[in-house]
Amino acid sequence: MGNALSKISMIAEAFFSGFYVSITRGLFIPMLAYSGYPVRDISLVLIPTAIGGILVSSIVYRDPSIFESVFKKIIISSHILERLMWSSLPFLLSSPSLLSLAYMLANISAALTSILIGAAVYSMFSGDEVIEVSVHRSAASSLSSLLGSLVMTYVSATYAAPSSYYLLYFTALLIGISGSLLLMMTPIPESISEPRSSVVEEVRIRSGTALLILSLMFAGSNMLGISWSPLLRELGAPVYVTVALTITGNLGGILGSYIWKGYKAYIIAMSLNSLLTAAIPFITVPTYHVAVSLLTSLTFLGVNLLGMHIFSEVNERIGRTRASAYLVSSNYIGLLAASLISSFLQSSSQNLILAGSIKLLSTVIALLTIQEAAIVPARRAYEISKLIYSTSLLGYSFTLQASRELLKTFISALALTTLLLMLYVLYRVAIA
Secondary structure, three states: HHHHHHHHHHHHHHHHHHHHHHHHHHHHHHHHHHHOOOHHHHHHHHHHHHHHHHHHHHHHHHHHHHOOOOOHHHHHHHHHHHHHHHOOOHHHOOHHHHEEEEEEHHHHHHHHHHHHHHHHHHHHOOOOHHHHHHHHHHHHHHHHHHOOOOOHHHHHHHOOHHHHHHHHHHHHHHHHHHHHHHHHHHHOOOOOOOOOOOOOOOOOOHHHHHEEEEEEHHHHHHHHHHHHHHHHOOOOOOOHHHHHHHHHEEEEEEEHHOOOOOOHHHHHHHHHHHHHHHHHHHHHOOHHHHHHHHHHHHHHHHHHHHHHHHHHHHHHOOOOOHHHHHHHHHHHHHHHHHHHHHHHHHHHHHHHHHHHHHHHHHHHHHHOOOOOOOOOOOOHHHHHHHHHHHHHHHHHHHHHHHHHHHHEEEHHHHHHHHHHHHHHHHHHHOOO
């Protein structure tokens, strides 16, 4: 009975979070695009956020023990802080630097929350239960995201900006905090204990290869998110058509949660998603994009389930928090790659074609390295994944070090800008 209640609580938390996320994330890029931000500026807003997410994931992975004794308290605190930070974004549209900082802090807290929620699922359930709960959480999140998208579309079509932005983000805050209150009553362990033994090579290689596959898919997905709204704006689509992409996207998420089962099905989904992404810039009728959004979301669920399946198998060997950190960091590595690439490519169409190509590369790597579905013998797949792991490890180490330096530079530049602004204000006051 207790285990059933735990499942219901975690699924219900995903339902509340789905509504809140659908509005705060789903509206953010269209809000920037229709506030006059070009693709390059949107990418620059996202770069510090990606860096922050990678560093948080790295810190948690390196030393998960810092959360062990206060596990539930940290989850609740991060859960609430994330929602408060996201609610501030529409009020900062006139200041790209402050918006970028607030967005980075919101995503750092979101990264920590996602890691710890994932670790909680691994701690509370085992084996097939993890997949079961994850599938139901995904479906519940997609269902509430659909409701949130309907609200978002109605408000966007009824109220002019920026009033619609303020109303939607405040509504999302209330629903999001409701999820935080539910989480307080959920029987999450107050503390956890992670394994102290070293990870065997086979598990390290499998986890590292999965991280690369997921990072490439998320890079393509984030490039799609960055470029789709500007493309629709170029095609003359009104903002509510852009927002409507989220509605059909969430419907696809509900269906996809129950369609893809097993590693071969996951890779088929990845292949279809890659082709759909590359085809988007060739679709010139804006309303057709609404249907394409359903298909891209439906197929992308296979990517999420692939990651969840792999790390549910290895979490007892590498630790629940580390397994969750791997999953979350792949999204932020993908976001960083997408932001850097998109900042150099000014064309939305070029961005989307490249996004499809990156996703296709990820699919090819999966076909060569995921032993359960590889097109080569299992032993050969392991040798290929070992080679790819060794190469990608060097790239990840470089990315991590570069992220640290870029984040330091960004914070220093922001502090200097703030100081100069304060001095200018004081000067104007003094001479007035």
